[in-house]
Amino acid sequence: MGGPPPPPGGFAPPAFYAPPQKPLNLSSKPLKSFNWTKIPPMKVKETVWGELDDAGVHEKLRSVGEYGEFEELFAAKEVRNLKDGAMGASTESLASKEITFLDPKRSQNCNIMLKAIKLSAPTITTALATVDDTILTSSVLVELLKFLPTDEDRQAISQYPPGSPEYENLASAERFLSDVSRVEKYEGKLRGVYTKVMFGEWEDDARGLVERLEGASKDVGESGKFKEVLKIILALGNYMNAGQRGGAFGFKLGSILKMMDTKSTVQGRKHTLLHYLTELIEKRFPELADFTTELKNVEEGAKVTIPQIRTVMIQIRDNLKELKILIDDLEKDKGKSAPKKVIKPTDGPSTPGTSEPVTKESPTTEEDRFIPIMKSFHNMATEKYEDLDKKFKESEKEYESVVNLYGEDVKTTTPEEFFGIFAKFVGGYQLAKTENEMAVKKAEDEKKKEEQRLIREEKKRAAKAKGGVKRSGSGE
Known part of the structure; x- marks a missing residue:
């Protein structure tokens, strides 16, 4: 969303530099994909790429017929017609290596998180829209908040729109971040x-x-x-x-x-x-x-x-x-x-x-x-x-x-x-x-014990005294 216009007498923000758009679909047939990460056009001027132009290279290679050989070497495999009785094979572009742009450690941790919460992006999107706290529990939300799309992620994601062959080849962590990045105010809703x-x-x-x-x-x-x-x-x-x-x-x-x-x-x-x-x-x-x-x-x-x-x-x-x-x-x-x-x-x-x-x-x-x-x-x-x-x-x-x-x-x-x-x-x-x-x-x-001790001693003295009387009587 754009901000409001500057007030009268104010200063408008500086315009971003954007080089002229380059021609697309240069080849005469489908070719394999080259999995690179493009630098956003507005940032090109700040880098070495601002000084480089490939137009001359294209012109030279076309003039010597080099692109014909290039297309043969890197042609994408064609899908066989199912009517021929054979199962259609995947194109080379879809079978190519998964596209990754995350740091390996972050990608690994994100995949661990996804396996732990067992939720897909559509499920999370629906749960957010309906505020379903049976799905979005506190522990799940804490994990999701650890893996939010960064500005750098969004720049990379913009190159792989849903429906494109490249999108289909995104690795699981990259695809997850790609999907949730399209949820309006995703981080704010999670919080x-x-x-x-x-x-x-x-x-x-x-x-x-x-x-x-x-x-x-x-x-x-x-x-x-x-x-x-x-x-x-x-x-x-x-x-x-x-x-x-x-x-x-x-x-x-x-x-x-x-x-x-x-x-x-x-x-x-x-x-x-x-x-x-x-x-x-x-x-x-x-x-x-x-x-x-x-x-x-x-x-x-x-x-x-x-x-x-x-x-x-x-x-x-x-x-x-x-x-x-x-x-x-x-x-x-x-x-x-x-x-x-x-x-x-x-x-x-x-x-x-x-x-x-x-x-x-x-x-x-x-x-x-x-x-x-x-x-x-x-x-x-x-x-x-x-x-x-x-x-x-x-x-x-x-x-x-x-x-x-x-x-x-x-x-x-x-x-x-x-x-x-x-x-x-x-x-x-x-x-x-x-x-x-x-x-x-x-x-x-202790007092009771002492009283009992005195009673026992008194009984002993009495018994002893009685025994002495009997002995003296028998001696007469």
Whole structure:
């Protein structure tokens, strides 16, 4: 498509140099093909070919009758008439070596991809037009996006139009790229369908992270019992600390984790300030014993990173913007041309990795449904994205609010660090409680064993004393 004319007083783009067209079909009979890659006419001037003209060579060879011998040496084999009872043989041009123009490694990888996805160009074309995500799965789309026709490929492809003998001799990878290069906005459509296929997963990931951030922030902000526990810890700390370290009105949240390192004088088992706190709450503040249930979401909140949420949100936003541009461009193009028909692949078995030309006529056609399907998806996805973006901003504000509430620096404190303190404290508290219960049980078991030992010893003494009485009685 040409661009709009330059504005008044503007500069028109420089005209491309194109040499005069050369005469075609010079031979008097069909000859074998010479598989070369032509330099585009507009680029000839930049190369040595701009200085070379073969007109003089033609004139000389014709004057000496050289072309007659040349045609005999390189004549194409003629197809025998089937009426003669013999099977018509392929012409030499069709049986000649496959035409390749791709880098060998790229060609090999493309063929591997085609064998893996087992889809022909017509099938892909139809699947794009109908947005068939049962065919164009995320894994298939990822592979197809690895092998997009380059500008260099398109220059080479232009020399082998569908229906020409040369086109029929294109190798499978070259033929595939040739076919898909003729699909309108092929790359954009692949990316658009990929956005549709992946949107649900992207949205679920982002929404899950937002909900974790929101849930943990609410727990920490609304937990009345945990705040009462902090009051107890403040009292214990001020009672323990003398001088400048005492008389505190508050402390950095991370300090609560140091309770695990403050050992008591209890012998024979692990006992720290945190173990004492659990015992104190059970004995003196039983109404706070279940404060950990108010912090059930902090562990998941500690797995959230705000940059991670932003990355997913930006990915969704940018892909939807790209899709909107594609839809708008396609609608503009559609308004300038008749409605397009999509060639449906013919039924029946097909060889994996092969590519039939997309221009080949098939028994059935159907309207291109890409625009209405993707437009409907874009409207739905945009609505969901805007709702999610609103919730993300709200949850981020709520997070910043609770960080400030606990006296931490919003600019340097991440959810992993902030909620991680709560999660570690809750885990440590529950472990200390379990260890206390085990210590109590162990002490009870040892007490029972000691009581049983004393009972056994008492029985032995009683039995011994009774035996002594009997012996003394028999001696009288």
